[in-house]
Amino acid sequence: MKFHKTVRHGMIATATETRAGDIGIIDGRIAAVADRLPAGSEDIDASGLLVLPGGIDSHCHVEQISSNGLMTADDFYSATVSAAYGGTTTIIPFAAQHRGMSLLKVVADYHACAAPKAVIDYAFHLIVSDPDEQALEHDLPNLIAQGYTSFKVYMTYDMLKLDDYQILDVLELARRLGALVMVHAENNDMIKWIAKRLLANGHTAPRFHAVSHDPLAESEATSRVIQLSRLLDTPVLIVHVSGIGAVAAIRAAQVLGAPVYGETCPQYLFLAASDMDKPGLDGAMFCCSPPPRDAQSQQAVWEGLANGTFQVYSSDHAPYRFDESGKLPKGEQTTFKDMANGVPGLELRLPLLFSEGVGKDRLSLNQFVALTATNHARIYGLEHRKGTIAVGQDADIALWDPERKTTITAAAIHDNVGYTPYEGRTITGWPVTVLSRGRTVVHEGKLLVERGSGMFIARRSPGPFRIERKVSDRFKLFSSLIGRPSP
Ligand code: URP
Ligand code: ZN
Ligand code: ZN
Numbered sequence: 001m002k003f004h005k006t007v008r009h010g011m012i013a014t015a016t017e018t019r020a021g022d023i024g025i026i027d028g029r030i031a032a033v034a035d036r037l038p039a040g041s042e043d044i045d046a047s048g049l050l051v052l053p054g055g056i057d058s059h060c061h062v063e064q065i066s067s068n069g070l071m072t073a074d075d076f077y078s079a080t081v082s083a084a085y086g087g088t089t090t091i092i093p094f095a096a097q098h099r100g101m102s103l104l105k106v107v108a109d110y111h112a113c114a115a116p117k118a119v120i121d122y123a124f125h126l127i128v129s130d131p132d133e134q135a136l137e138h139d140l141p142n143l144i145a146q147g148y149t150s151f152k153v154y155m156t157y158d159m160l161k162l163d164d165y166q167i168l169d170v171l172e173l174a175r176r177l178g179a180l181v182m183v184h185a186e187n188n189d190m191i192k193w194i195a196k197r198l199l200a201n202g203h204t205a206p207r208f209h210a211v212s213h214d215p216l217a218e219s220e221a222t223s224r225v226i227q228l229s230r231l232l233d234t235p236v237l238i239v240h241v242s243g244i245g246a247v248a249a250i251r252a253a254q255v256l257g258a259p260v261y262g263e264t265c266p267q268y269l270f271l272a273a274s275d276m277d278k279p280g281l282d283g284a285m286f287c288c289s290p291p292p293r294d295a296q297s298q299q300a301v302w303e304g305l306a307n308g309t310f311q312v313y314s315s316d317h318a319p320y321r322f323d324e325s326g327k328l329p330k331g332e333q334t335t336f337k338d339m340a341n342g343v344p345g346l347e348l349r350l351p352l353l354f355s356e357g358v359g360k361d362r363l364s365l366n367q368f369v370a371l372t373a374t375n376h377a378r379i380y381g382l383e384h385r386k387g388t389i390a391v392g393q394d395a396d397i398a399l400w401d402p403e404r405k406t407t408i409t410a411a412a413i414h415d416n417v418g419y420t421p422y423e424g425r426t427i428t429g430w431p432v433t434v435l436s437r438g439r440t441v442v443h444e445g446k447l448l449v450e451r452g453s454g455m456f457i458a459r460r461s462p463g464p465f466r467i468e469r470k471v472s473d474r475f476k477l478f479s480s481l482i483g484r485p486s487p
Contacts, residue, residue: 001024001026001031003031003032003037003041004027004040004042004438005040005041005042005043005044005395005435006022006039006044007399007435008037008043008044008045008046009045009046011049011050011051012033012051012052013051013365013366013368013369014366014374014388014389015367015370015388018366022034022035023051023397025395025435025438028437028439029392029393029395030389030392030394030395032391033390044399048401049401049433050365050399051399052373052389052400053386053387053388053396054087054396054397054435055086055349055350055398056088056091056373056380056386056387057083057091057092057314057317057349058263058312058376058379058380059092059312059317060091060317060345061093061094061096061316061317061318061319062076062079062091062113062114063113064094064096065096065098066318066341067157067158067159067160068338068340070320070325070326070329070340071325072319072320072326073325073418074317074319074346074416075113076122076454077117077451078415078416079317079319079346079415080118080119080122080454081119081447082346082413082415084120084436084442084447085447086347086349087398088350089441090120090122090123090396091121091122092123092150093122094124094152095110095124095127095148096127097128098130098160101130102139103135103139103140103143104142104143106126107124107126107143110124114454115456116452118454119436119441119449119452119453120454121386121455121456121457122455122456122457123147123148123382123456123458123459124456125150126148126150126152127151127152128153128170129153129159129162131162131166136170140173141173144177144178145177147381147458147459147460149178149179149381149461150179150181150381150462151170151179151181151182152181152182152183152239153167153181153182153183154183154184155167155185155186155187156184156186156188156191156217157184164224167183168232172234175233178461178465179461179462179465180379180380180462180464180465181229181234182238182239182263183225183236183237184240184289185221185222185225186217186221187216187217187220190217190220191212191214191217195208199337204335204336205277205283206277206278206282206283206284206286206287206339207277207283209287209289209291209341210287210293213290215244215290215293216245218243218245219248222250223249225238226250226253226258226260229258229259229260230253232475233471233472235259235462236261237262237379238261238263239314240263240268240288240289240314240316241262241290241304242267242268242291242292242293242297243290244293244296244299244300247301247304247309248300250304251304259464261379262310262312263312264301264304264310265315265316266348266349266352266353267286267288267421268297268298269302269352271421272298273292273293273294274294275292284327285322285327285419286343286421287327287336287342288341288342302357305357305362305367310371311379312379313349315344315345315346316342316345317342317344317349318340318343319342319344319346319417320342320417321417321419326340327339344415347414347415348413349372350372350398350431351431352427353371353372354402354427354429355427358429359402359427373386373388375387378463379462380463381459381460381462381463382457382460383463385457394438395436395437396436397435398431398434399432399433400429400430401429403428404429406426406427406430407424407425408420408422408425409423
């Protein structure tokens, strides 16, 4: 057979094996993987390169308005270009419902933003902030059936948070219809209580953001939502885990056999609370929620990546410029409570982990692939197309030069943020060529595709619902009493 494109002489790695070999591509899909293949119509020489599945970033915020009304700096063009330059070929941002909005309209609006701009493929999670009867009985069941099979709920932020009763409603629906609930787990009242007292005492600087988001607020909410999920025997995924206490709570639940999954992000490995302690308002560039912590928590997060506590490593790219539009809405008078929360990370997510994880023997290359691509596809229902290098999969491939040294500068990054929290670091390893459905998106620093050439991908039921799970006796009794069948 004649291949449209071949990638030959590289070292191919998946989540389970590393082998020398060639890849043949026809119509954007992988048609063959073998020791040797004849050159296709276009042939890419991958000698000396690692050939990895393109990354999947399952947590990023694009063209999203924050709970305090601030629009992200990136649209679907700049975000997807930036992702592609960093070796990511699929993103799953959020279609975010604010209270009072129809979920169906929210999803339609995000599609209208993404379709003309995205250069790589995308799906959407939902953010559910208003689980009323319309949402629970009509809109969510409809949307799940159409491939929006995961949604995020918040335990903090006054304008987004759900109470425990509402979270139980959402978990019950997710269990019944096979959707995955992602949780932002921080105790809202603890944070508010501390913040009010800090501000009253004149402690307004960015570093007080970390003080108000005490690690106990994270570990309390994490433990609480784990109990809610166990009550209903329903899988839950705790997003952007930062502190040692939350890591321990997730691990403990997993040891008990509870279907609890975890996500962490670059900022919890490579940044610390001390980064927020900069002159003036500069520390705002490092403020996100939960905030970066200390060396002990960084170590716990590294261990959680290596020992399987975390299944996914995402960016939580929440891009805001260091000006009135994002980080400094009140100029010099901005307090830690006014600024938009979030740090950029779409482009550097993979290079940072490759350099400091694989390059420093904290993670194997196969773990890197699992944490950055394969597990995202499995957990979020994309594995019919994405996440590995195998016949039948979309040809989403990143060719990495494992030796290339890069000194990070904001000027070289393709997002629209204008700064990077990782400025000046030198890392080793970079994705030099990136393919999406066989199209060469980036090659040696050049973008080669048109805006709008990315595609929406409808997702299937998330992986945790396709794994045979033991249903507890408590849940069997419980469901017989409340009339819901146990699966
Ligand atoms: O600070 C962050 N992470 N902002 C983005 C919104 C969120 O909660 O993920
Ligand atoms: Zn969050
Ligand atoms: Zn987020």
